[in-house]
Amino acid sequence: MDIWHVRGGNRLFGSCRVQGSKNASLPLLAASMVFPARSVIRNVPRLRDVDAAVAILSHLGCRVEAEEGELYIDARSVTGAEIPHALMAEMRSSVIFMGALLARCGEARLSLPGGCQLGKRPIDLHLSALRAMGAEISQEGSNIFCRAAKLHGAEIELRFPSVGATENAMLAACAAEGRTTIRGAAREPEIVSLQQYLASLGVHITGAGGDTIVICGASPRESTDFTVPSDRIVASTLACACAAAGGRIILTGADPEHFLTVLHFLNEAGCDIIHFNDIVEISSNGELHAPKRIVTAPYPGFPTDAQPILMAALLRAQGTTHITETIFENRFRQVSELRRLGTDIRVEGTEARLRGVKELHGETLTAPDLRGGAAMIVAGLTARGETRVIDAGHITRGYESFDDRLCALGAEVWIEHKGKGTYENAIEQDQSAAGKQARRV
Ligand code: UD1
Numbered sequence: 001m002d003i004w005h006v007r008g009g010n011r012l013f014g015s016c017r018v019q020g021s022k023n024a025s026l027p028l029l030a031a032s033m034v035f036p037a038r039s040v041i042r043n044v045p046r047l048r049d050v051d052a053a054v055a056i057l058s059h060l061g062c063r064v065e066a067e068e069g070e071l072y073i074d075a076r077s078v079t080g081a082e083i084p085h086a087l088m089a090e091m092r093s094s095v096i097f098m099g100a101l102l103a104r105c106g107e108a109r110l111s112l113p114g115g116c117q118l119g120k121r122p123i124d125l126h127l128s129a130l131r132a133m134g135a136e137i138s139q140e141g142s143n144i145f146c147r148a149a150k151l152h153g154a155e156i157e158l159r160f161p162s163v164g165a166t167e168n169a170m171l172a173a174c175a176a177e178g179r180t181t182i183r184g185a186a187r188e189p190e191i192v193s194l195q196q197y198l199a200s201l202g203v204h205i206t207g208a209g210g211d212t213i214v215i216c217g218a219s220p221r222e223s224t225d226f227t228v229p230s231d232r233i234v235a236s237t238l239a240c241a242c243a244a245a246g247g248r249i250i251l252t253g254a255d256p257e258h259f260l261t262v263l264h265f266l267n268e269a270g271c272d273i274i275h276f277n278d279i280v281e282i283s284s285n286g287e288l289h290a291p292k293r294i295v296t297a298p299y300p301g302f303p304t305d306a307q308p309i310l311m312a313a314l315l316r317a318q319g320t321t322h323i324t325e326t327i328f329e330n331r332f333r334q335v336s337e338l339r340r341l342g343t344d345i346r347v348e349g350t351e352a353r354l355r356g357v358k359e360l361h362g363e364t365l366t367a368p369d370l371r372g373g374a375a376m377i378v379a380g381l382t383a384r385g386e387t388r389v390i391d392a393g394h395i396t397r398g399y400e401s402f403d404d405r406l407c408a409l410g411a412e413v414w415i416e417h418k419g420k421g422t423y424e425n426a427i428e429q430d431q432s433a434a435g436k437q438a439r440r441v
Helices: 022-031 048-059 092-105 124-132 163-173 189-200 232-245 256-268 304-313 335-341 370-382 402-408 422-440
Strands: 002-007 012-017 038-042 063-067 070-074 107-111 136-140 143-147 155-157 180-183 203-206 212-218 223-227 247-252 272-276 279-284 320-324 344-348 351-355 364-366 386-391 412-417
Touching: 002 370, 012 232, 012 402, 022 038, 022 048, 022 092, 022 163, 022 189, 048 063, 048 092, 092 107, 092 124, 092 143, 092 163, 124 136, 124 155, 124 163, 163 180, 163 189, 163 212, 189 203, 189 212, 189 223, 232 247, 232 256, 232 279, 232 304, 232 370, 256 272, 256 279, 256 304, 304 320, 304 335, 304 370, 335 344, 335 364, 335 370, 370 386, 370 402, 370 412, 402 412
Parallel strands: 012 247, 038 223, 155 180, 364 386
Antiparallel strands: 002 386, 002 412, 038 070, 063 070, 107 143, 136 143, 180 212, 203 212, 247 279, 272 279, 320 351, 344 351
């Protein structure tokens, strides 16, 4: 359990290098075991979710060494096709190992994945894509058994451009005989980097970034060396932090093309944005005004992951902001907590209406999920006094040294780490003391 302390009111100045992308790294780690090859993967962020993926690889028999943001993975020996529930439950991306295991071992035994509770998050599209390639899949409770003596190429049509289903289909297709076409594929930058990585291992694959991906087998190579692209949601978060708090920051190692929609809304809200190659400069006087309606959509639309964070940046913006969430049913979980800072937000179904207020005041909030937690830190930067965010480890699943990075830009943020159970113990002690008192009365 972590308690993040944020003392609001400081403007942000300086430059910050954007970390490697979590959502690009995780499918690459699953992909690293598709062939008996060695991979060097660079610019991997140090995050809990990455640790979870490494633990899965190690459990399956791969050798993984980590050094200064680089992972050395030797997947020449894979000794099992089963992922225990405790490892699956750590994160959402563990489900991508299904396609990787099917490709490598012809079977996969695992359970439903964990991750942020953003809605129902079914995996029907993953399963139907794998079935189309010849996999037999059965489910008992939360356990999933997949088997395919031989995978074959298929025509796959996704009814929604699911990122995870596209990744799973791409990985399984690496071992399929013949040609696999994935239509209606997700177009996110993470899909493009997965294609580049697979191509560097000898997979004949084209089309990522568009809505049709074609995979025609592989001429496997023994090794590859690949660099993870920068994290567009972390870049968006830092940009939103500066927009809300005011100041001028320079993001380096960023890919502005990957978060143009976020930059567009910040610009509309009154920030000055300049970008050139991998550098993005954001300047804000901290006095924002509400942009026109924000609607989340699959890439290249406005990313759902940035929605809670941009909302947090606009809490004090003059006027009314309307936000429509189209991807996840449960993506406004930050709202009830943000209200405690003195905000005026109303949610009806998929619509949120946010009326900017003059001032926010620090409060103790609870992070509901990864991006919701980051949103609370951003809000805290603009609130009067201290905001405390109680977080069961969500934020460190996606942000590397977030406190240090914000402090280096001039923010006052620090984390109080409570040992496993300590926080719960403290609450229990409080409750039992209260109980004793109650009995005394
Ligand atoms: C990925 C990202 C997550 C991001 C999301 C949408 C990772 C690790 N996570 O999640 O941060 O918020 O993309 O950009 O990369 N759906 C189905 N059936 C399926 C699969 C998905 O109905 O089989 C629905 C989901 O419930 C959701 C929508 O499709 O409503 C988008 O999900 P998807 O693109 O699959 O998201 P993830 O891959 O889980």
